[in-house]
Amino acid sequence: MNTPLAQRAPAGDIPPQHWQGGAIDCAACACAHLRALPGEQGCEPGHACLQDVYARRIDRFFRWHPALSDGQLGHPYFEVRAIAARRASVFRLRALIDDPDETVRLQIALRLPLEQLPRLARDPHREVRIRVAQRLAPAALAALRDDPDYGVRELVALRLPLALLPTMARDADRAVRLRVAQRLEMPALLQLLDDPTPEVRRVVAERLPVALLPRLAHDPDWRVRWEVAQRADPATLAALCDDEDPEVRRSARERRAAAPGPRTLPTAAPTGVAHG
Incomplete structure (x- = not known):
């Protein structure tokens, strides 16, 4: 049963107020005819109101x-x-691409047909461009590789086709290069061997082929060398057993000790004697 207007508490923690200030005047509202309808067929100042x-x-x-x-x-x-844009026909949303308020453009960035979405790729507001980067087809993301905001570029690095990803290996931001390192394939991954950020080089050490790990065995950061010790071949592992860092030494020695030793070939059974 619907609660009478006089008994229903306002929806929210502020009293009803017209968006231009002052009291809400239902008589001046284009939806005033809805007041006479019951429940969700109508409207209700303080609870469900357009103004x-x-x-x-x-x-x-x-x-x-x-x-x-x-x-x-x-x-x-x-x-x-902005709220009307959530439920309006997608065919009407194009008219809001240049809306003066970013709240409106944020809403249409979620619903605009993909072929129209590039129109928002250069929006002045970063949150709009982030939503564009989340929805654009991967092949269309190349236009956002040089976006001024690192958050946009980070999303691009997560979704850009692998063939184009090497072009972001020298991005100015550490977080972007970290995403690139997590996805790059060989031989493009080698571009990040000398990255200035240890976290990026550590990711490279996680993904580099074992045969190439010696190239990071003398990295200046112990975390990178520790990662090398997790996967290195026996010769590289032996060198890391004397590493200057105790964590690297311990990891290398534990792994070396756990490695199976050379197997002894079974003695051949004497001729004529069954080998069970």
Whole structure:
């Protein structure tokens, strides 16, 4: 049963207020005719209202009336436009690509058809570009490799086709190069052998072919050498047993001790004697 308006608490922690300030005047609202309808067929100031300043009440209004979303994409209040964009026809969203408010553009970046999404790839707001990078087809991500924000480039490095990924191996940001190191294949991975950041070189040590690990066995950072010790061949492992760092020495010695020794060939059975 619907709670009478006078008894229902406002939806949220602030009293009803018009988005332009002051009290809500239902008589001046284009949706005033809905007040006479019961429950979710209608509207309710303080609970589900198109003209409220509070986004939660606006959202409830559009959940009750999703068919009205298309008609409110040009509303002067950015919260109304942004919330209407969640349920509006995708064919109407293109008109909001240049909306002056990033909250609106954030919403359409989630729903815009993929072929129109590149229009937002140079949006001035980083969060919009991040959402674009999350949705763009991998082959279309190349345009974002030089984005000024490292968070955007990090997403690009996670999704860019492997054939294009080596072009990001010298990115200025450590976090981006770390993502590149986690995905690069040989021989492109060799570009990161001399990366200035130990965390990146450690990832390289995790993925480098065993035969090439000696190239990192004398790395200046003990964490890289420790990673080498986890996979190195016997000769490299023997050298690491005398490493200057105690953790590297311990790891190398433990692994060397656990390695199986040379097997002794069984003695041949005498001629004519069954070998059971």
